[in-house]
Amino acid sequence: MTLSIESYYMKFLRCARCSHDFEYENPLYRPITLPICGHTMCRQCIDIIRNQTKCPQDQVSFGINRTPIDQLPTNYPLLVVLYDPSNLSQDTEERYGQCPSYMKFDKDTKLIFNAVESAFGKISLEIKPIINDKQCQSILSRSMIRKIFSLLNSQYIDRASRLKVLKAIRSLGEHMCIDFILRCQNPQQVTDNFRSVIGLQSDQFLEPAVQEIVLQSIASLKDHSTLSNKHLVHSVVLQVGANDPNGSKPSVNRIVNLLSDASCFQVQQDGDSLSMKLKSEFQNYESLRHAYDSHIMQVVMKDGFYISSEQSSSLLYGDKQHELSMQSIIDKLSTPGSFSQAIQQLGNVLKKFGVQNNDEQRLSNNNQEYDSNWTPIETTLNIAIIILKFLINFKHH
Structure with missing residues (x-):
């Protein structure tokens, strides 16, 4: 509760x-x-x-x-x-x-x-x-x-x-x-930037419920056998998009690509084709979900884009109940460089409000x-x- x-x-x-x-x-x-x-x-x-x-x-x-x-x-x-x-x-x-x-x-x-x-x-x-x-x-x-x-x-x-x-x-x-x-920032601009950074077109959006269903389906594939990317996507689409397979395929394909970029799959090359198998450590929803969330936040932060734990929880889960877990991911990905960048950006924002004070820069200078x-x-x-x-x-x- x-x-x-x-x-x-x-x-x-x-x-x-x-x-x-x-x-x-x-x-x-x-x-x-x-x-x-x-x-x-x-x-x-x-x-x-x-x-x-x-x-x-x-x-x-x-x-x-x-x-x-x-x-x-x-x-x-x-x-x-x-x-x-x-x-x-x-x-x-x-x-x-x-x-x-x-x-x-x-x-x-x-x-x-x-x-x-x-x-x-x-x-x-x-x-x-x-x-x-x-x-x-x-x-x-x-x-x-x-x-x-x-x-x-x-x-x-x-x-x-x-x-x-x-x-x-x-x-x-x-x-x-x-x-x-x-x-x-404009909330809609935050959403648009988030969508763009993770590789979605302007008319696409991964609904939180769709993300959850797709990830659960991937984690629960029978025997976790080795499949080609095409067959993996097709298998998941059959589970989650029975009523609208064409509409769900782009979302499934994007999630599979994000998981692949997060190194969640063992990839084998057989001639000209590639086959994929979910690594053993990700064969349950919780660990797969954490890897997925972490990779998305890594991509977002690497791009220099700011998003709060509240906003990321809303975009990835549809609620704010996962705020603390998202903040934990953000904290682990944070570096002195990202902090210095945030400090610099804050200075620019404060100047727009007429605050001419560079003391905030000294917050980042505590690498003692x-x-x-x-x-x-x-x-x-x-x-x-x-x-x-x-x-x-x-x-x-």
Whole structure:
């Protein structure tokens, strides 16, 4: 069952182990983020699993090494989402005075750390009104919400975690850039560009239901025997296009070609003819579907074309329920080059709105020779806040 937007926000504000809402007044339910796996749990659950070596959520080492519970830092950015900041402890020494990493900071480092924590709090304050207003909750997509909370669920006090923080900022920054660019595009133009990039004529379109039926038919071909391209297409057409074989043949042929380009088939040459057999790892619908979706997004992104996970879910599935899986594919295909391109395009779009500011360019410059320093984290966080604020205001109005 798909969660409502309100429920989707709240899932990030509950313990990953016991699902109890985080609280400030009751210390047992204050949030603590594990440094390696990134899960956030209440103090009570952390105390229960503290002597284990792996996180019970994903069996990844969580790196707390039997650290006393009072020495693990509370995640205050999450509490800022839930509480008025004035009701939370304002004294950094009181918040982190018992944490070994914090105790090692010199005076200057503590000042920078305070600035970083303040920046995290500003992100919390930006999304807080959206969460509390049902009419505004749909302003941010689910994939955007996930990326924001992925950043807020960062354990950034220790040196080893800071590169992960920068990567999370970069991932959020890229997503915001592309989201803003897409908001300035005509939806029909996005559809037309998508159709063109995957090799369809202007009068063609692969309906989501047709794609699903064709892929299911290919995955379920009896014995997965070796067939020529012509016979493979004909076999599928007989299954999916009994009422309109001529109308379905172009769609089937295009899907087979896309799967072939995605290396889903073993291809054998017999004289002048080629025969095809679906590889064993793709002989079920789920794996074949993932390969198909991934290849299409690879083609789209390689062409320099921007499409959101929401839009790609709608075009490929006919709904938005696959947004997160599409975002996962997009994230895996993303490169520093594609991010830099998005940053450049965002700059061009901002100039059209009279915003003459090149600070957003610095979001892409975190391929860290300085990955363990605090200054680039503070800088990129503040730039991300500017873009997030601009994006929210743009969508709201």
